[in-house]
Amino acid sequence: MTLRYGVVGCGRVFQRYHLPVVTEHRDYTLVAACDTDADSARTVLGAAAEGVLVTTSLKEFLTVGRPDVVAVCTPNDAHTGPVLAALAAGAHVLCEKPLAADITEARLLAGAPGAADRLAVNLPYRFHELVPVFGKALPDGPCEITLTFTTAGQRLWRPVTNWYGDAARAGGGALVDLGAHALDLMITVFGAPRPAGCRVDAVGVEERVVADLEFPAGPGRLRIDRRSRVMGLTLEAAAANGESAVLDLRRGEVRGRDGTVVAEDRRPELAAIRGFLDTVAGRVTGRTVTPAQALQVQEIVSALYARAETDQELTL
Numbered sequence: 442m443t444l445r446y447g448v449v450g451c452g453r454v455f456q457r458y459h460l461p462v463v464t465e466h467r468d469y470t471l472v473a474a475c476d477t478d479a480d481s482a483r484t485v486l487g488a489a490a491e492g493v494l495v496t497t498s499l500k501e502f503l504t505v506g507r508p509d510v511v512a513v514c515t516p517n518d519a520h521t522g523p524v525l526a527a528l529a530a531g532a533h534v535l536c537e538k539p540l541a542a543d544i545t546e547a548r549l550l551a552g553a554p555g556a557a558d559r560l561a562v563n564l565p566y567r568f569h570e571l572v573p574v575f576g577k578a579l580p581d582g583p584c585e586i587t588l589t590f591t592t593a594g595q596r597l598w599r600p601v602t603n604w605y606g607d608a609a610r611a612g613g614g615a616l617v618d619l620g621a622h623a624l625d626l627m628i629t630v631f632g633a634p635r636p637a638g639c640r641v642d643a644v645g646v647e648e649r650v651v652a653d654l655e656f657p658a659g660p661g662r663l664r665i666d667r668r669s670r671v672m673g674l675t676l677e678a679a680a681a682n683g684e685s686a687v688l689d690l691r692r693g694e695v696r697g698r699d700g701t702v703v704a705e706d707r708r709p710e711l712a713a714i715r716g717f718l719d720t721v722a723g724r725v726t727g728r729t730v731t732p733a734q735a736l737q738v739q740e741i742v743s744a745l746y747a748r749a750e751t752d753q754e755l756t757l
Contacts, residue, residue, distance in 0.1 A: 444722060447473035447508030447532075449499065449523040450515035451482035453602055454537060458563075459512050462714045464489050468722035473506025475499055475523075499523060503530045510535070510721055512714075516602075517542035517617075518610040521550060528555040535561050535717045538621045540735050542612030544743045551732040561720075562735035565713035566622055566674075567629040568728060571695050571704050575688040576630060578697030579658075580680035586654075586661035588627055588676045589757065590619045591669035606646055614647035615667040617742050623663055624738045625730070626676060630688075631656040633737065639745040642755040649755045652745050664757045 446469040448455055463469050473494040476482035483490045494506045502508075503526060511527040513520055513536045520541050527534045540547035540562060550556060566572075604610040611617065616639075627634065634654035641647035648668045654661040658678070672691055679685040686697040693704035706712070716728025 443470050444468055444509045445470060445472045445507060446510045446512075447471075447475070447502060447506050448512045448514060449475045449502065449527075450513060450519070450537075451476040451485040452514060455512065455514040456485045458711060459514060459535075459714055460486070460489065462711055462718065463512075466718050466722075468724070469510065469718060473502050473508050475502035475506075499526055503527065503532075508532055510718070513537060516604045516610050517612050518604075521546045524550055524560065525553055528553055528559060531555075533559045533561075533717075533721045535563060535714065536735075537563050538735065539612060539617055539739050539742070540732065541739075542610060542617075544739060547736055547739045551736040556732045560732045561713070561717045561729035562732060563713045563717075564622060564625040564730045564735060564738070565710050565716075566626040566690065567730065568712035568716055569626075569688075569690065569704070569709045570706055571688055571690075571693070571702065572626075572629060574695045574702050575676070575686060575697075578686040578695055578699065579630075579678050580682075580684040580686065580698075582680060583659040584678040584680045584685075585659055586627065586631060586656055586676070586678050587664070588623050588661070589664045589673060590623050591666045591671050591673045591757070592619065593668070593670055593672060608645035611646065613742070613746060614641070614643070614645070614650075615665045616641065616647060616650045616652070616745060617739075619665050619667060620650065620652070620663065620742055620745075621735075621738050623665065623674075624741055625734070627654075627656070627661065627663070628738065630676070631658050631661070631678075634661055634741065636741055636744040636748060639749040640752050640755055641749045642751070642753055644751055647749075649757065651755060651757065654741075666757050 642649040674690040
């Protein structure tokens with residue numbers, strides 16, 4: 442049976458990540474799109490817009506479009522309404538990270554009726570094929586853990602996602618944006634940490650972050666630069682004897698004591714979207730990030746913000 446797919450929020454994230462996956466998936470038909478700008482939504486959909494209900498009304502989207510599955514790709518402060526409405530209509534929902542711009546609303550979504558069974562969040566890196574390889578390559582005993590995430594994305598995205606610069610709409614800056622991905626990956630490998638300290642380069646919408654965490658395996662440091670000229674995402678564990686293992690997601694490889702292992706999948710950022718669609722279609726199990734898992738990440742982000750000290754000269 443073909444499942445009916447709909448999207449709320451036809452912006453850059455939907456266009457770049459969700460649309461290519463759903464239009465190629467044999468179990469889904471795109472039937473409805475809801476956006477504040479219907480003309481822009483049709484432009485984003487392109488050839489896929491044929492026969493699709495495009496509307497600015499969430500009610501019409503749900504009652505006329507009747508999607509079985511809904512992707513919520515709106516700005517962070519506009520997740521709550523569509524997610525709750527889609528769940529109430531009986532749909533399965535994939536929400537973009539974070540759950541909400543506000544931690545109180547994030548808790549509301551995580552505890553909403555139907556959320557535990559039908560709500561998932563787009564945090565893909567825990568599903569990277571090299572995560573188990575990295576786990577096996579880790580040094581024995583305690584180690585120092587460092588994740589470094591750098592991107593030039595903020596300069597590239599700001600013209601089409603100007604809400605990223607609005608603290609109320611985004612819920613913060615680099616920490617809630619890229620930190621959500623980073624922390625989810627770190628938790629997957631090393632377990633839940635205790636937030637210990639945080640430095641940011643600005644109040645409200647920071648671009649650079651250095652956060653200290655205490656993991657069961659040892660001390661951790663999260664370093665983020667959203668205005669870098671270098672693209673990179675590396676997770677390293679180093680033991681006192683000098684032995685180390687590195688998960689380099691930019692290069693798609695693990696480097697450890699037994700050499701280098703290279704990934705086959707060149708689009709790991711799509712893993713959670715693929716996993717969600719395959720799970721709802723009954724093709725796989727266990728390939729979604731639950732709202733409880735996403736909320737755990739956001740609680741840590743919130744705790745780090747509460748500890749944040751401002752250093753305008755902050756560097757990684």
